[in-house]
Amino acid sequence: MLPLSLLRTAQNHPMLVELKNGETYNGHLVSCDNWMNINLREVICTSRDGDKFWRMPECYIRGSTIKYLRIPDEVIDMVKEETVTKNKQSRDQKGGRGGQNQRNRPAARGNFGGRANKPGGQQKLFQKNKPTKLA
């Protein structure tokens, strides 16, 4: 399972984000992107020493400033379901348009020497997302 898939699944869930500078942000995840940049709603920011607090209706956090994110335990079970269905889709699509290798080429570059053939193919999920992003 990819960390960013888990983060995507955690949308609309509460979470705690600790930044590298020690500040923490508690809020509901609105959206996130491939760089871990995130949007939070109904945020409580806590200073490094935990002695000062700020409330804000929303905030945007640059991914590179994050140290870690704490996510509700149940979210990890929701990812599994999503991964399975997406894998099915990508397999179906492959069978459906066998001759369109050209279109798939950018994705194929990322399959790390055929590792994508493994049953637990998170790679496939990743590949599937890639062309979408390019298009």
Add this chain to the structure above:
Amino acid sequence: MTSGLDSFVNHTVSIITSDGRNFIGTLKGFDQTINMILDESHERVYSTTTGVEQVMLGLHIIRGDNVAIIGLIDEDVDNRLNLSTIKAEPLNPVVH
């Protein structure tokens, strides 16, 4: 290219972060930038005066930038540890 971390997935690992903290948990996944999913994690807080304090934390995504060391934990050995008798200096943060 396979990462050596593949063999750690679904095993108990210890992650030392660059701020000197020690997280223990089940590695559920990782990516190219060493972002980690740690499930059922806890932090071990070391001190020279009292034994090791364990703080339960739950599900975590740790950003790869902050990961210094990832180690596989031998659960048999780990279960035999008596953490309350272990005293140690906490690690210092990495100096950049």
